[in-house]
Amino acid sequence: MPLSDDAVEARAQGWRTLAALHARIEDALERSLQAAHDLSVTEYTVLDVLAKQDGWHMRMQQLARAVVLSQSATTRLVTRLEKRGLLSRYLCEDDRRGIYTEVTGPGHDLLTKARPTHDATLATALEEASGVPELEPLVRSVQGLTHV
Numbered sequence: 507m508p509l510s511d512d513a514v515e516a517r518a519q520g521w522r523t524l525a526a527l528h529a530r531i532e533d534a535l536e537r538s539l540q541a542a543h544d545l546s547v548t549e550y551t552v553l554d555v556l557a558k559q560d561g562w563h564m565r566m567q568q569l570a571r572a573v574v575l576s577q578s579a580t581t582r583l584v585t586r587l588e589k590r591g592l593l594s595r596y597l598c599e600d601d602r603r604g605i606y607t608e609v610t611g612p613g614h615d616l617l618t619k620a621r622p623t624h625d626a627t628l629a630t631a632l633e634e635a636s637g638v639p640e641l642e643p644l645v646r647s648v649q650g651l652t653h654v
Contacts (some may be wrong), residue, residue: 527635527644534631535624543620548573549587550624552580553617556593556609563608565598592616 539584592613598604637643
């Protein structure tokens with residue numbers, strides 16, 4: 507059964523509200539991470555995702571899915587971080603076609619320094635967004651997430 511026009515509009519409005527919250531938070535994170543640590547949000551996310559893996563590494567394809575980028579965009583991003591000494595790549599021993607990306611010591615150190623900035627900025631951005639009536643229900647939902 508197709509949705510009514512009102513239901514379609516409500517869903518579209520919900521999506522626009524979610525996009526607005528995401529944009530607001532992403533902008534705040536981008537500014538603070540760039541200013542304090544010379545990291546973009548996406549670079550921080552790559553370091554964070556990899557650092558949470560056993561051995562601080564994962565296959566490039568898995569990383570692309572985890573950070574929601576195309577494989578080519580992930581490759582370019584990893585290359586930039588590799589040039590900065592924050593990541594390294596190596597061939598998978600089991601499957602010589604597979605490539606692993608790994609956080610280096612300096613990459614882990616930078617992530618450790620950047621994490622408090624990220625967490626404080628996220629908390630502040632959510633707090634500020636909670637003051638916007640349209641965003642407040644979504645903020646409550648985000649703050650209620652403990653396991654993803």
